Amino acid sequence: MSDESRDAGHADLLDAIESGEGYYLACENGHGSLPPQRICPECGSRELTQEALPEEGEVETFTVIHATTPSFAEDTPYVVAVVGLGPVGLTGQVRGVEPDAVETGASVRPTVVETETTGERTIGFRP
Amino acid sequence: MDVADGGGYMSGVRVAGIGLTHFGQHPERPSRDLFGEAGLAALDDAAIEREDVEALMYGNFMGEISDHQGHMGPLVAEAVGLDVPATRFESACASSATAVREAVMNIRSGEQDVVLVGGAERMTNISTPDATEALALAADDLYEVSAGMTFPGAYALMARAYFEQYGGSREDLAHIAVKNHYNALENEYAQYRREISTEDVLDAPPVAEPLGLYDACPLTDGASAAVLVSEEYAEANGLDASVAITGTGQGGDKIALQDREFLARTPAARKAATEAYDDAGIAAEDVDVVEVHDCFTIAEVMATEALGLYEPGEGIAAAREEETTREGPHPVNLSGGLKAKGHPVGATGTNQIAALTRLLRGDHPHSDAIADSPTAVAHNAGGTAASTAIHVLEEAQS
Numbered sequence: 425m426s427d428e429s430r431d432a433g434h435a436d437l438l439d440a441i442e443s444g445e446g447y448y449l450a451c452e453n454g455h456g457s458l459p460p461q462r463i464c465p466e467c468g469s470r471e472l473t474q475e476a477l478p479e480e481g482e483v484e485t486f487t488v489i490h491a492t493t494p495s496f497a498e499d500t501p502y503v504v505a506v507v508g509l510g511p512v513g514l515t516g517q518v519r520g521v522e523p524d525a526v527e528t529g530a531s532v533r534p535t536v537v538e539t540e541t542t543g544e545r546t547i548g549f550r551p
Numbered sequence: 552m553d554v555a556d557g558g559g560y561m562s563g564v565r566v567a568g569i570g571l572t573h574f575g576q577h578p579e580r581p582s583r584d585l586f587g588e589a590g591l592a593a594l595d596d597a598a599i600e601r602e603d604v605e606a607l608m609y610g611n612f613m614g615e616i617s618d619h620q621g622h623m624g625p626l627v628a629e630a631v632g633l634d635v636p637a638t639r640f641e642s643a644c645a646s647s648a649t650a651v652r653e654a655v656m657n658i659r660s661g662e663q664d665v666v667l668v669g670g671a672e673r674m675t676n677i678s679t680p681d682a683t684e685a686l687a688l689a690a691d692d693l694y695e696v697s698a699g700m701t702f703p704g705a706y707a708l709m710a711r712a713y714f715e716q717y718g719g720s721r722e723d724l725a726h727i728a729v730k731n732h733y734n735a736l737e738n739e740y741a742q743y744r745r746e747i748s749t750e751d752v753l754d755a756p757p758v759a760e761p762l763g764l765y766d767a768c769p770l771t772d773g774a775s776a777a778v779l780v781s782e783e784y785a786e787a788n789g790l791d792a793s794v795a796i797t798g799t800g801q802g803g804d805k806i807a808l809q810d811r812e813f814l815a816r817t818p819a820a821r822k823a824a825t826e827a828y829d830d831a832g833i834a835a836e837d838v839d840v841v842e843v844h845d846c847f848t849i850a851e852v853m854a855t856e857a858l859g860l861y862e863p864g865e866g867i868a869a870a871r872e873e874e875t876t877r878e879g880p881h882p883v884n885l886s887g888g889l890k891a892k893g894h895p896v897g898a899t900g901t902n903q904i905a906a907l908t909r910l911l912r913g914d915h916p917h918s919d920a921i922a923d924s925p926t927a928v929a930h931n932a933g934g935t936a937a938s939t940a941i942h943v944l945e946e947a948q949s
């Protein structure tokens with residue numbers, strides 16, 4: 425990927441998750457946020473450190489998407505979930521499980537997946 | 552004439568005129584032409600001199616994509632024959648309500664006496680997948696859209712979270728779509744003027760489960776406008792401007808659902824409502840009629856709860872129990888809502904102001920459905936409500 429098309433912070437996080445070293449940004453008060461971020465949006469602390477992303481999280485809500493944008497046309501139907509991982513949440517595609525079998529409260533592990541249509545990297549989850 | 556809390560001068564704000572285009576499929580019409588029609592209709596309805604307009608505040612969301620056009624303020628000013636400072640407001644689907652709010656504050660401050668506000672959106676000249684992509688620009692590109700979250704998908708995430716937390720069913724939501732279609736039957740500006748049944752909603756193809764095609768508002772081309780004036784200008788010029796905007800509020804939230812405390816509530820709307828009610832000196836119990844941002848059926852539920860008409864978790868059954876129907880105690884979306892009236896994104900906020908103005912003036916098809924001297928509220932939400940602007944309209948005290 426060329427530097428021009430790279431989104432600093434976000435792309436770094438995907439690299440880290442891909443190599444099993446996912447992280448989030450934490451302030452001294454225990455709030456979590458995601459890069460790129462210079463200040464804790466909860467308390468205003470500017471002392472943010474990288475903390476290890478939990479290896480497992482819980483599906484808070486999900487949807488099975490049937491109608492979508494051209495960039496995901498060949499991905500349908502696909503599951504997008506919001507997953508709670510300690511003090512942060514992540515949005516990603518649930519893979520490795522039939523859409524009908526996804527449930528809220530299920531434990532999933534964050535990963536990086538490629539979309540079917542464009543091959544772009546994005547956050548994913550597996551059981 | 553009111554005296555603001557700080558003791559400073561604050562003018563009352565009147566709606567002197569409103570104008571609308573038909574909402575529907577008009578793919579061949581550039582948004583400048585849509586706004587030209589609505590803006591001129593508003594100026595004609597207000598019966599004021601064109602030279603008296605001091606500013607234009609214009610809402611639009613996706614003009615760069617559908618019209619290949621930025622810098623729209625001067626463009627649409629020219630379309631209505633005005634040579635005034637003209638600024639575009641972009642707050643996703645709340646774009647024109649934020650324009651209205653700016654106009655209200657400018658008039659109150661005494662800075663301006665006559666402002667043309669409004670918005671337009673052209674959406675059906677591009678394909679549905681391309682429009683879906685354009686609408687997704689209102690979500691977090693890095694953390695939501697990159698994973699394939701669409702806007703129906705975002706509201707589907709909220710709908711499932713609501714069902715999990717509070718209960719409710721797709722059938723409850725279907726009653727909202729049915730109600731709003733019924734309300735639009737006599738609305739000559741509405742995109743859909745046909746009745747639907749709960750079976751139609753439940754049997755429609757899924758878009759983003761648990762939401763189906765009939766839970767969603769359509770893609771719409773259209774424009775809306777209103778002439779807002781100071782009370783002093785209205786009196787000095789003998790205007791027939793019986794409707795006042797007595798409260799304004801705006802709330803914000805984190806843009807991405809994943810970063811929020813609540814997945815089944817819209818705190819930005821609650822904040823905006825609290826501010827607008829305080830501003831108008833009213834309480835939620837005083838509200839008689841509302842136009843809310845039902846981009847998806849579940850959005851109407853969360854809106855009525857944020858407005859304080861229902862406690863969280865209790866708004867879901869309101870349409871099924873006929874509380875928010877035309878005859879019920881809390882009529883919601885008498886114009887047909889975004890679901891049936893249509894949702895030309897940048898035009899929706901001012902359209903709500905126009906619909907409530909007509910209801911209060913008595914020239915709306917459903918004016919008979921509401922109490923005398925009603926308190927009316929417009930709720931316009933952008934994105935998954937991270938930008939929400941709310942206005943209170945009442946009969947002017949003169």
Ligand SMILES: [Zn+2]
Nearest residue numbers: 451455464467
């Ligand atoms: Zn903090």
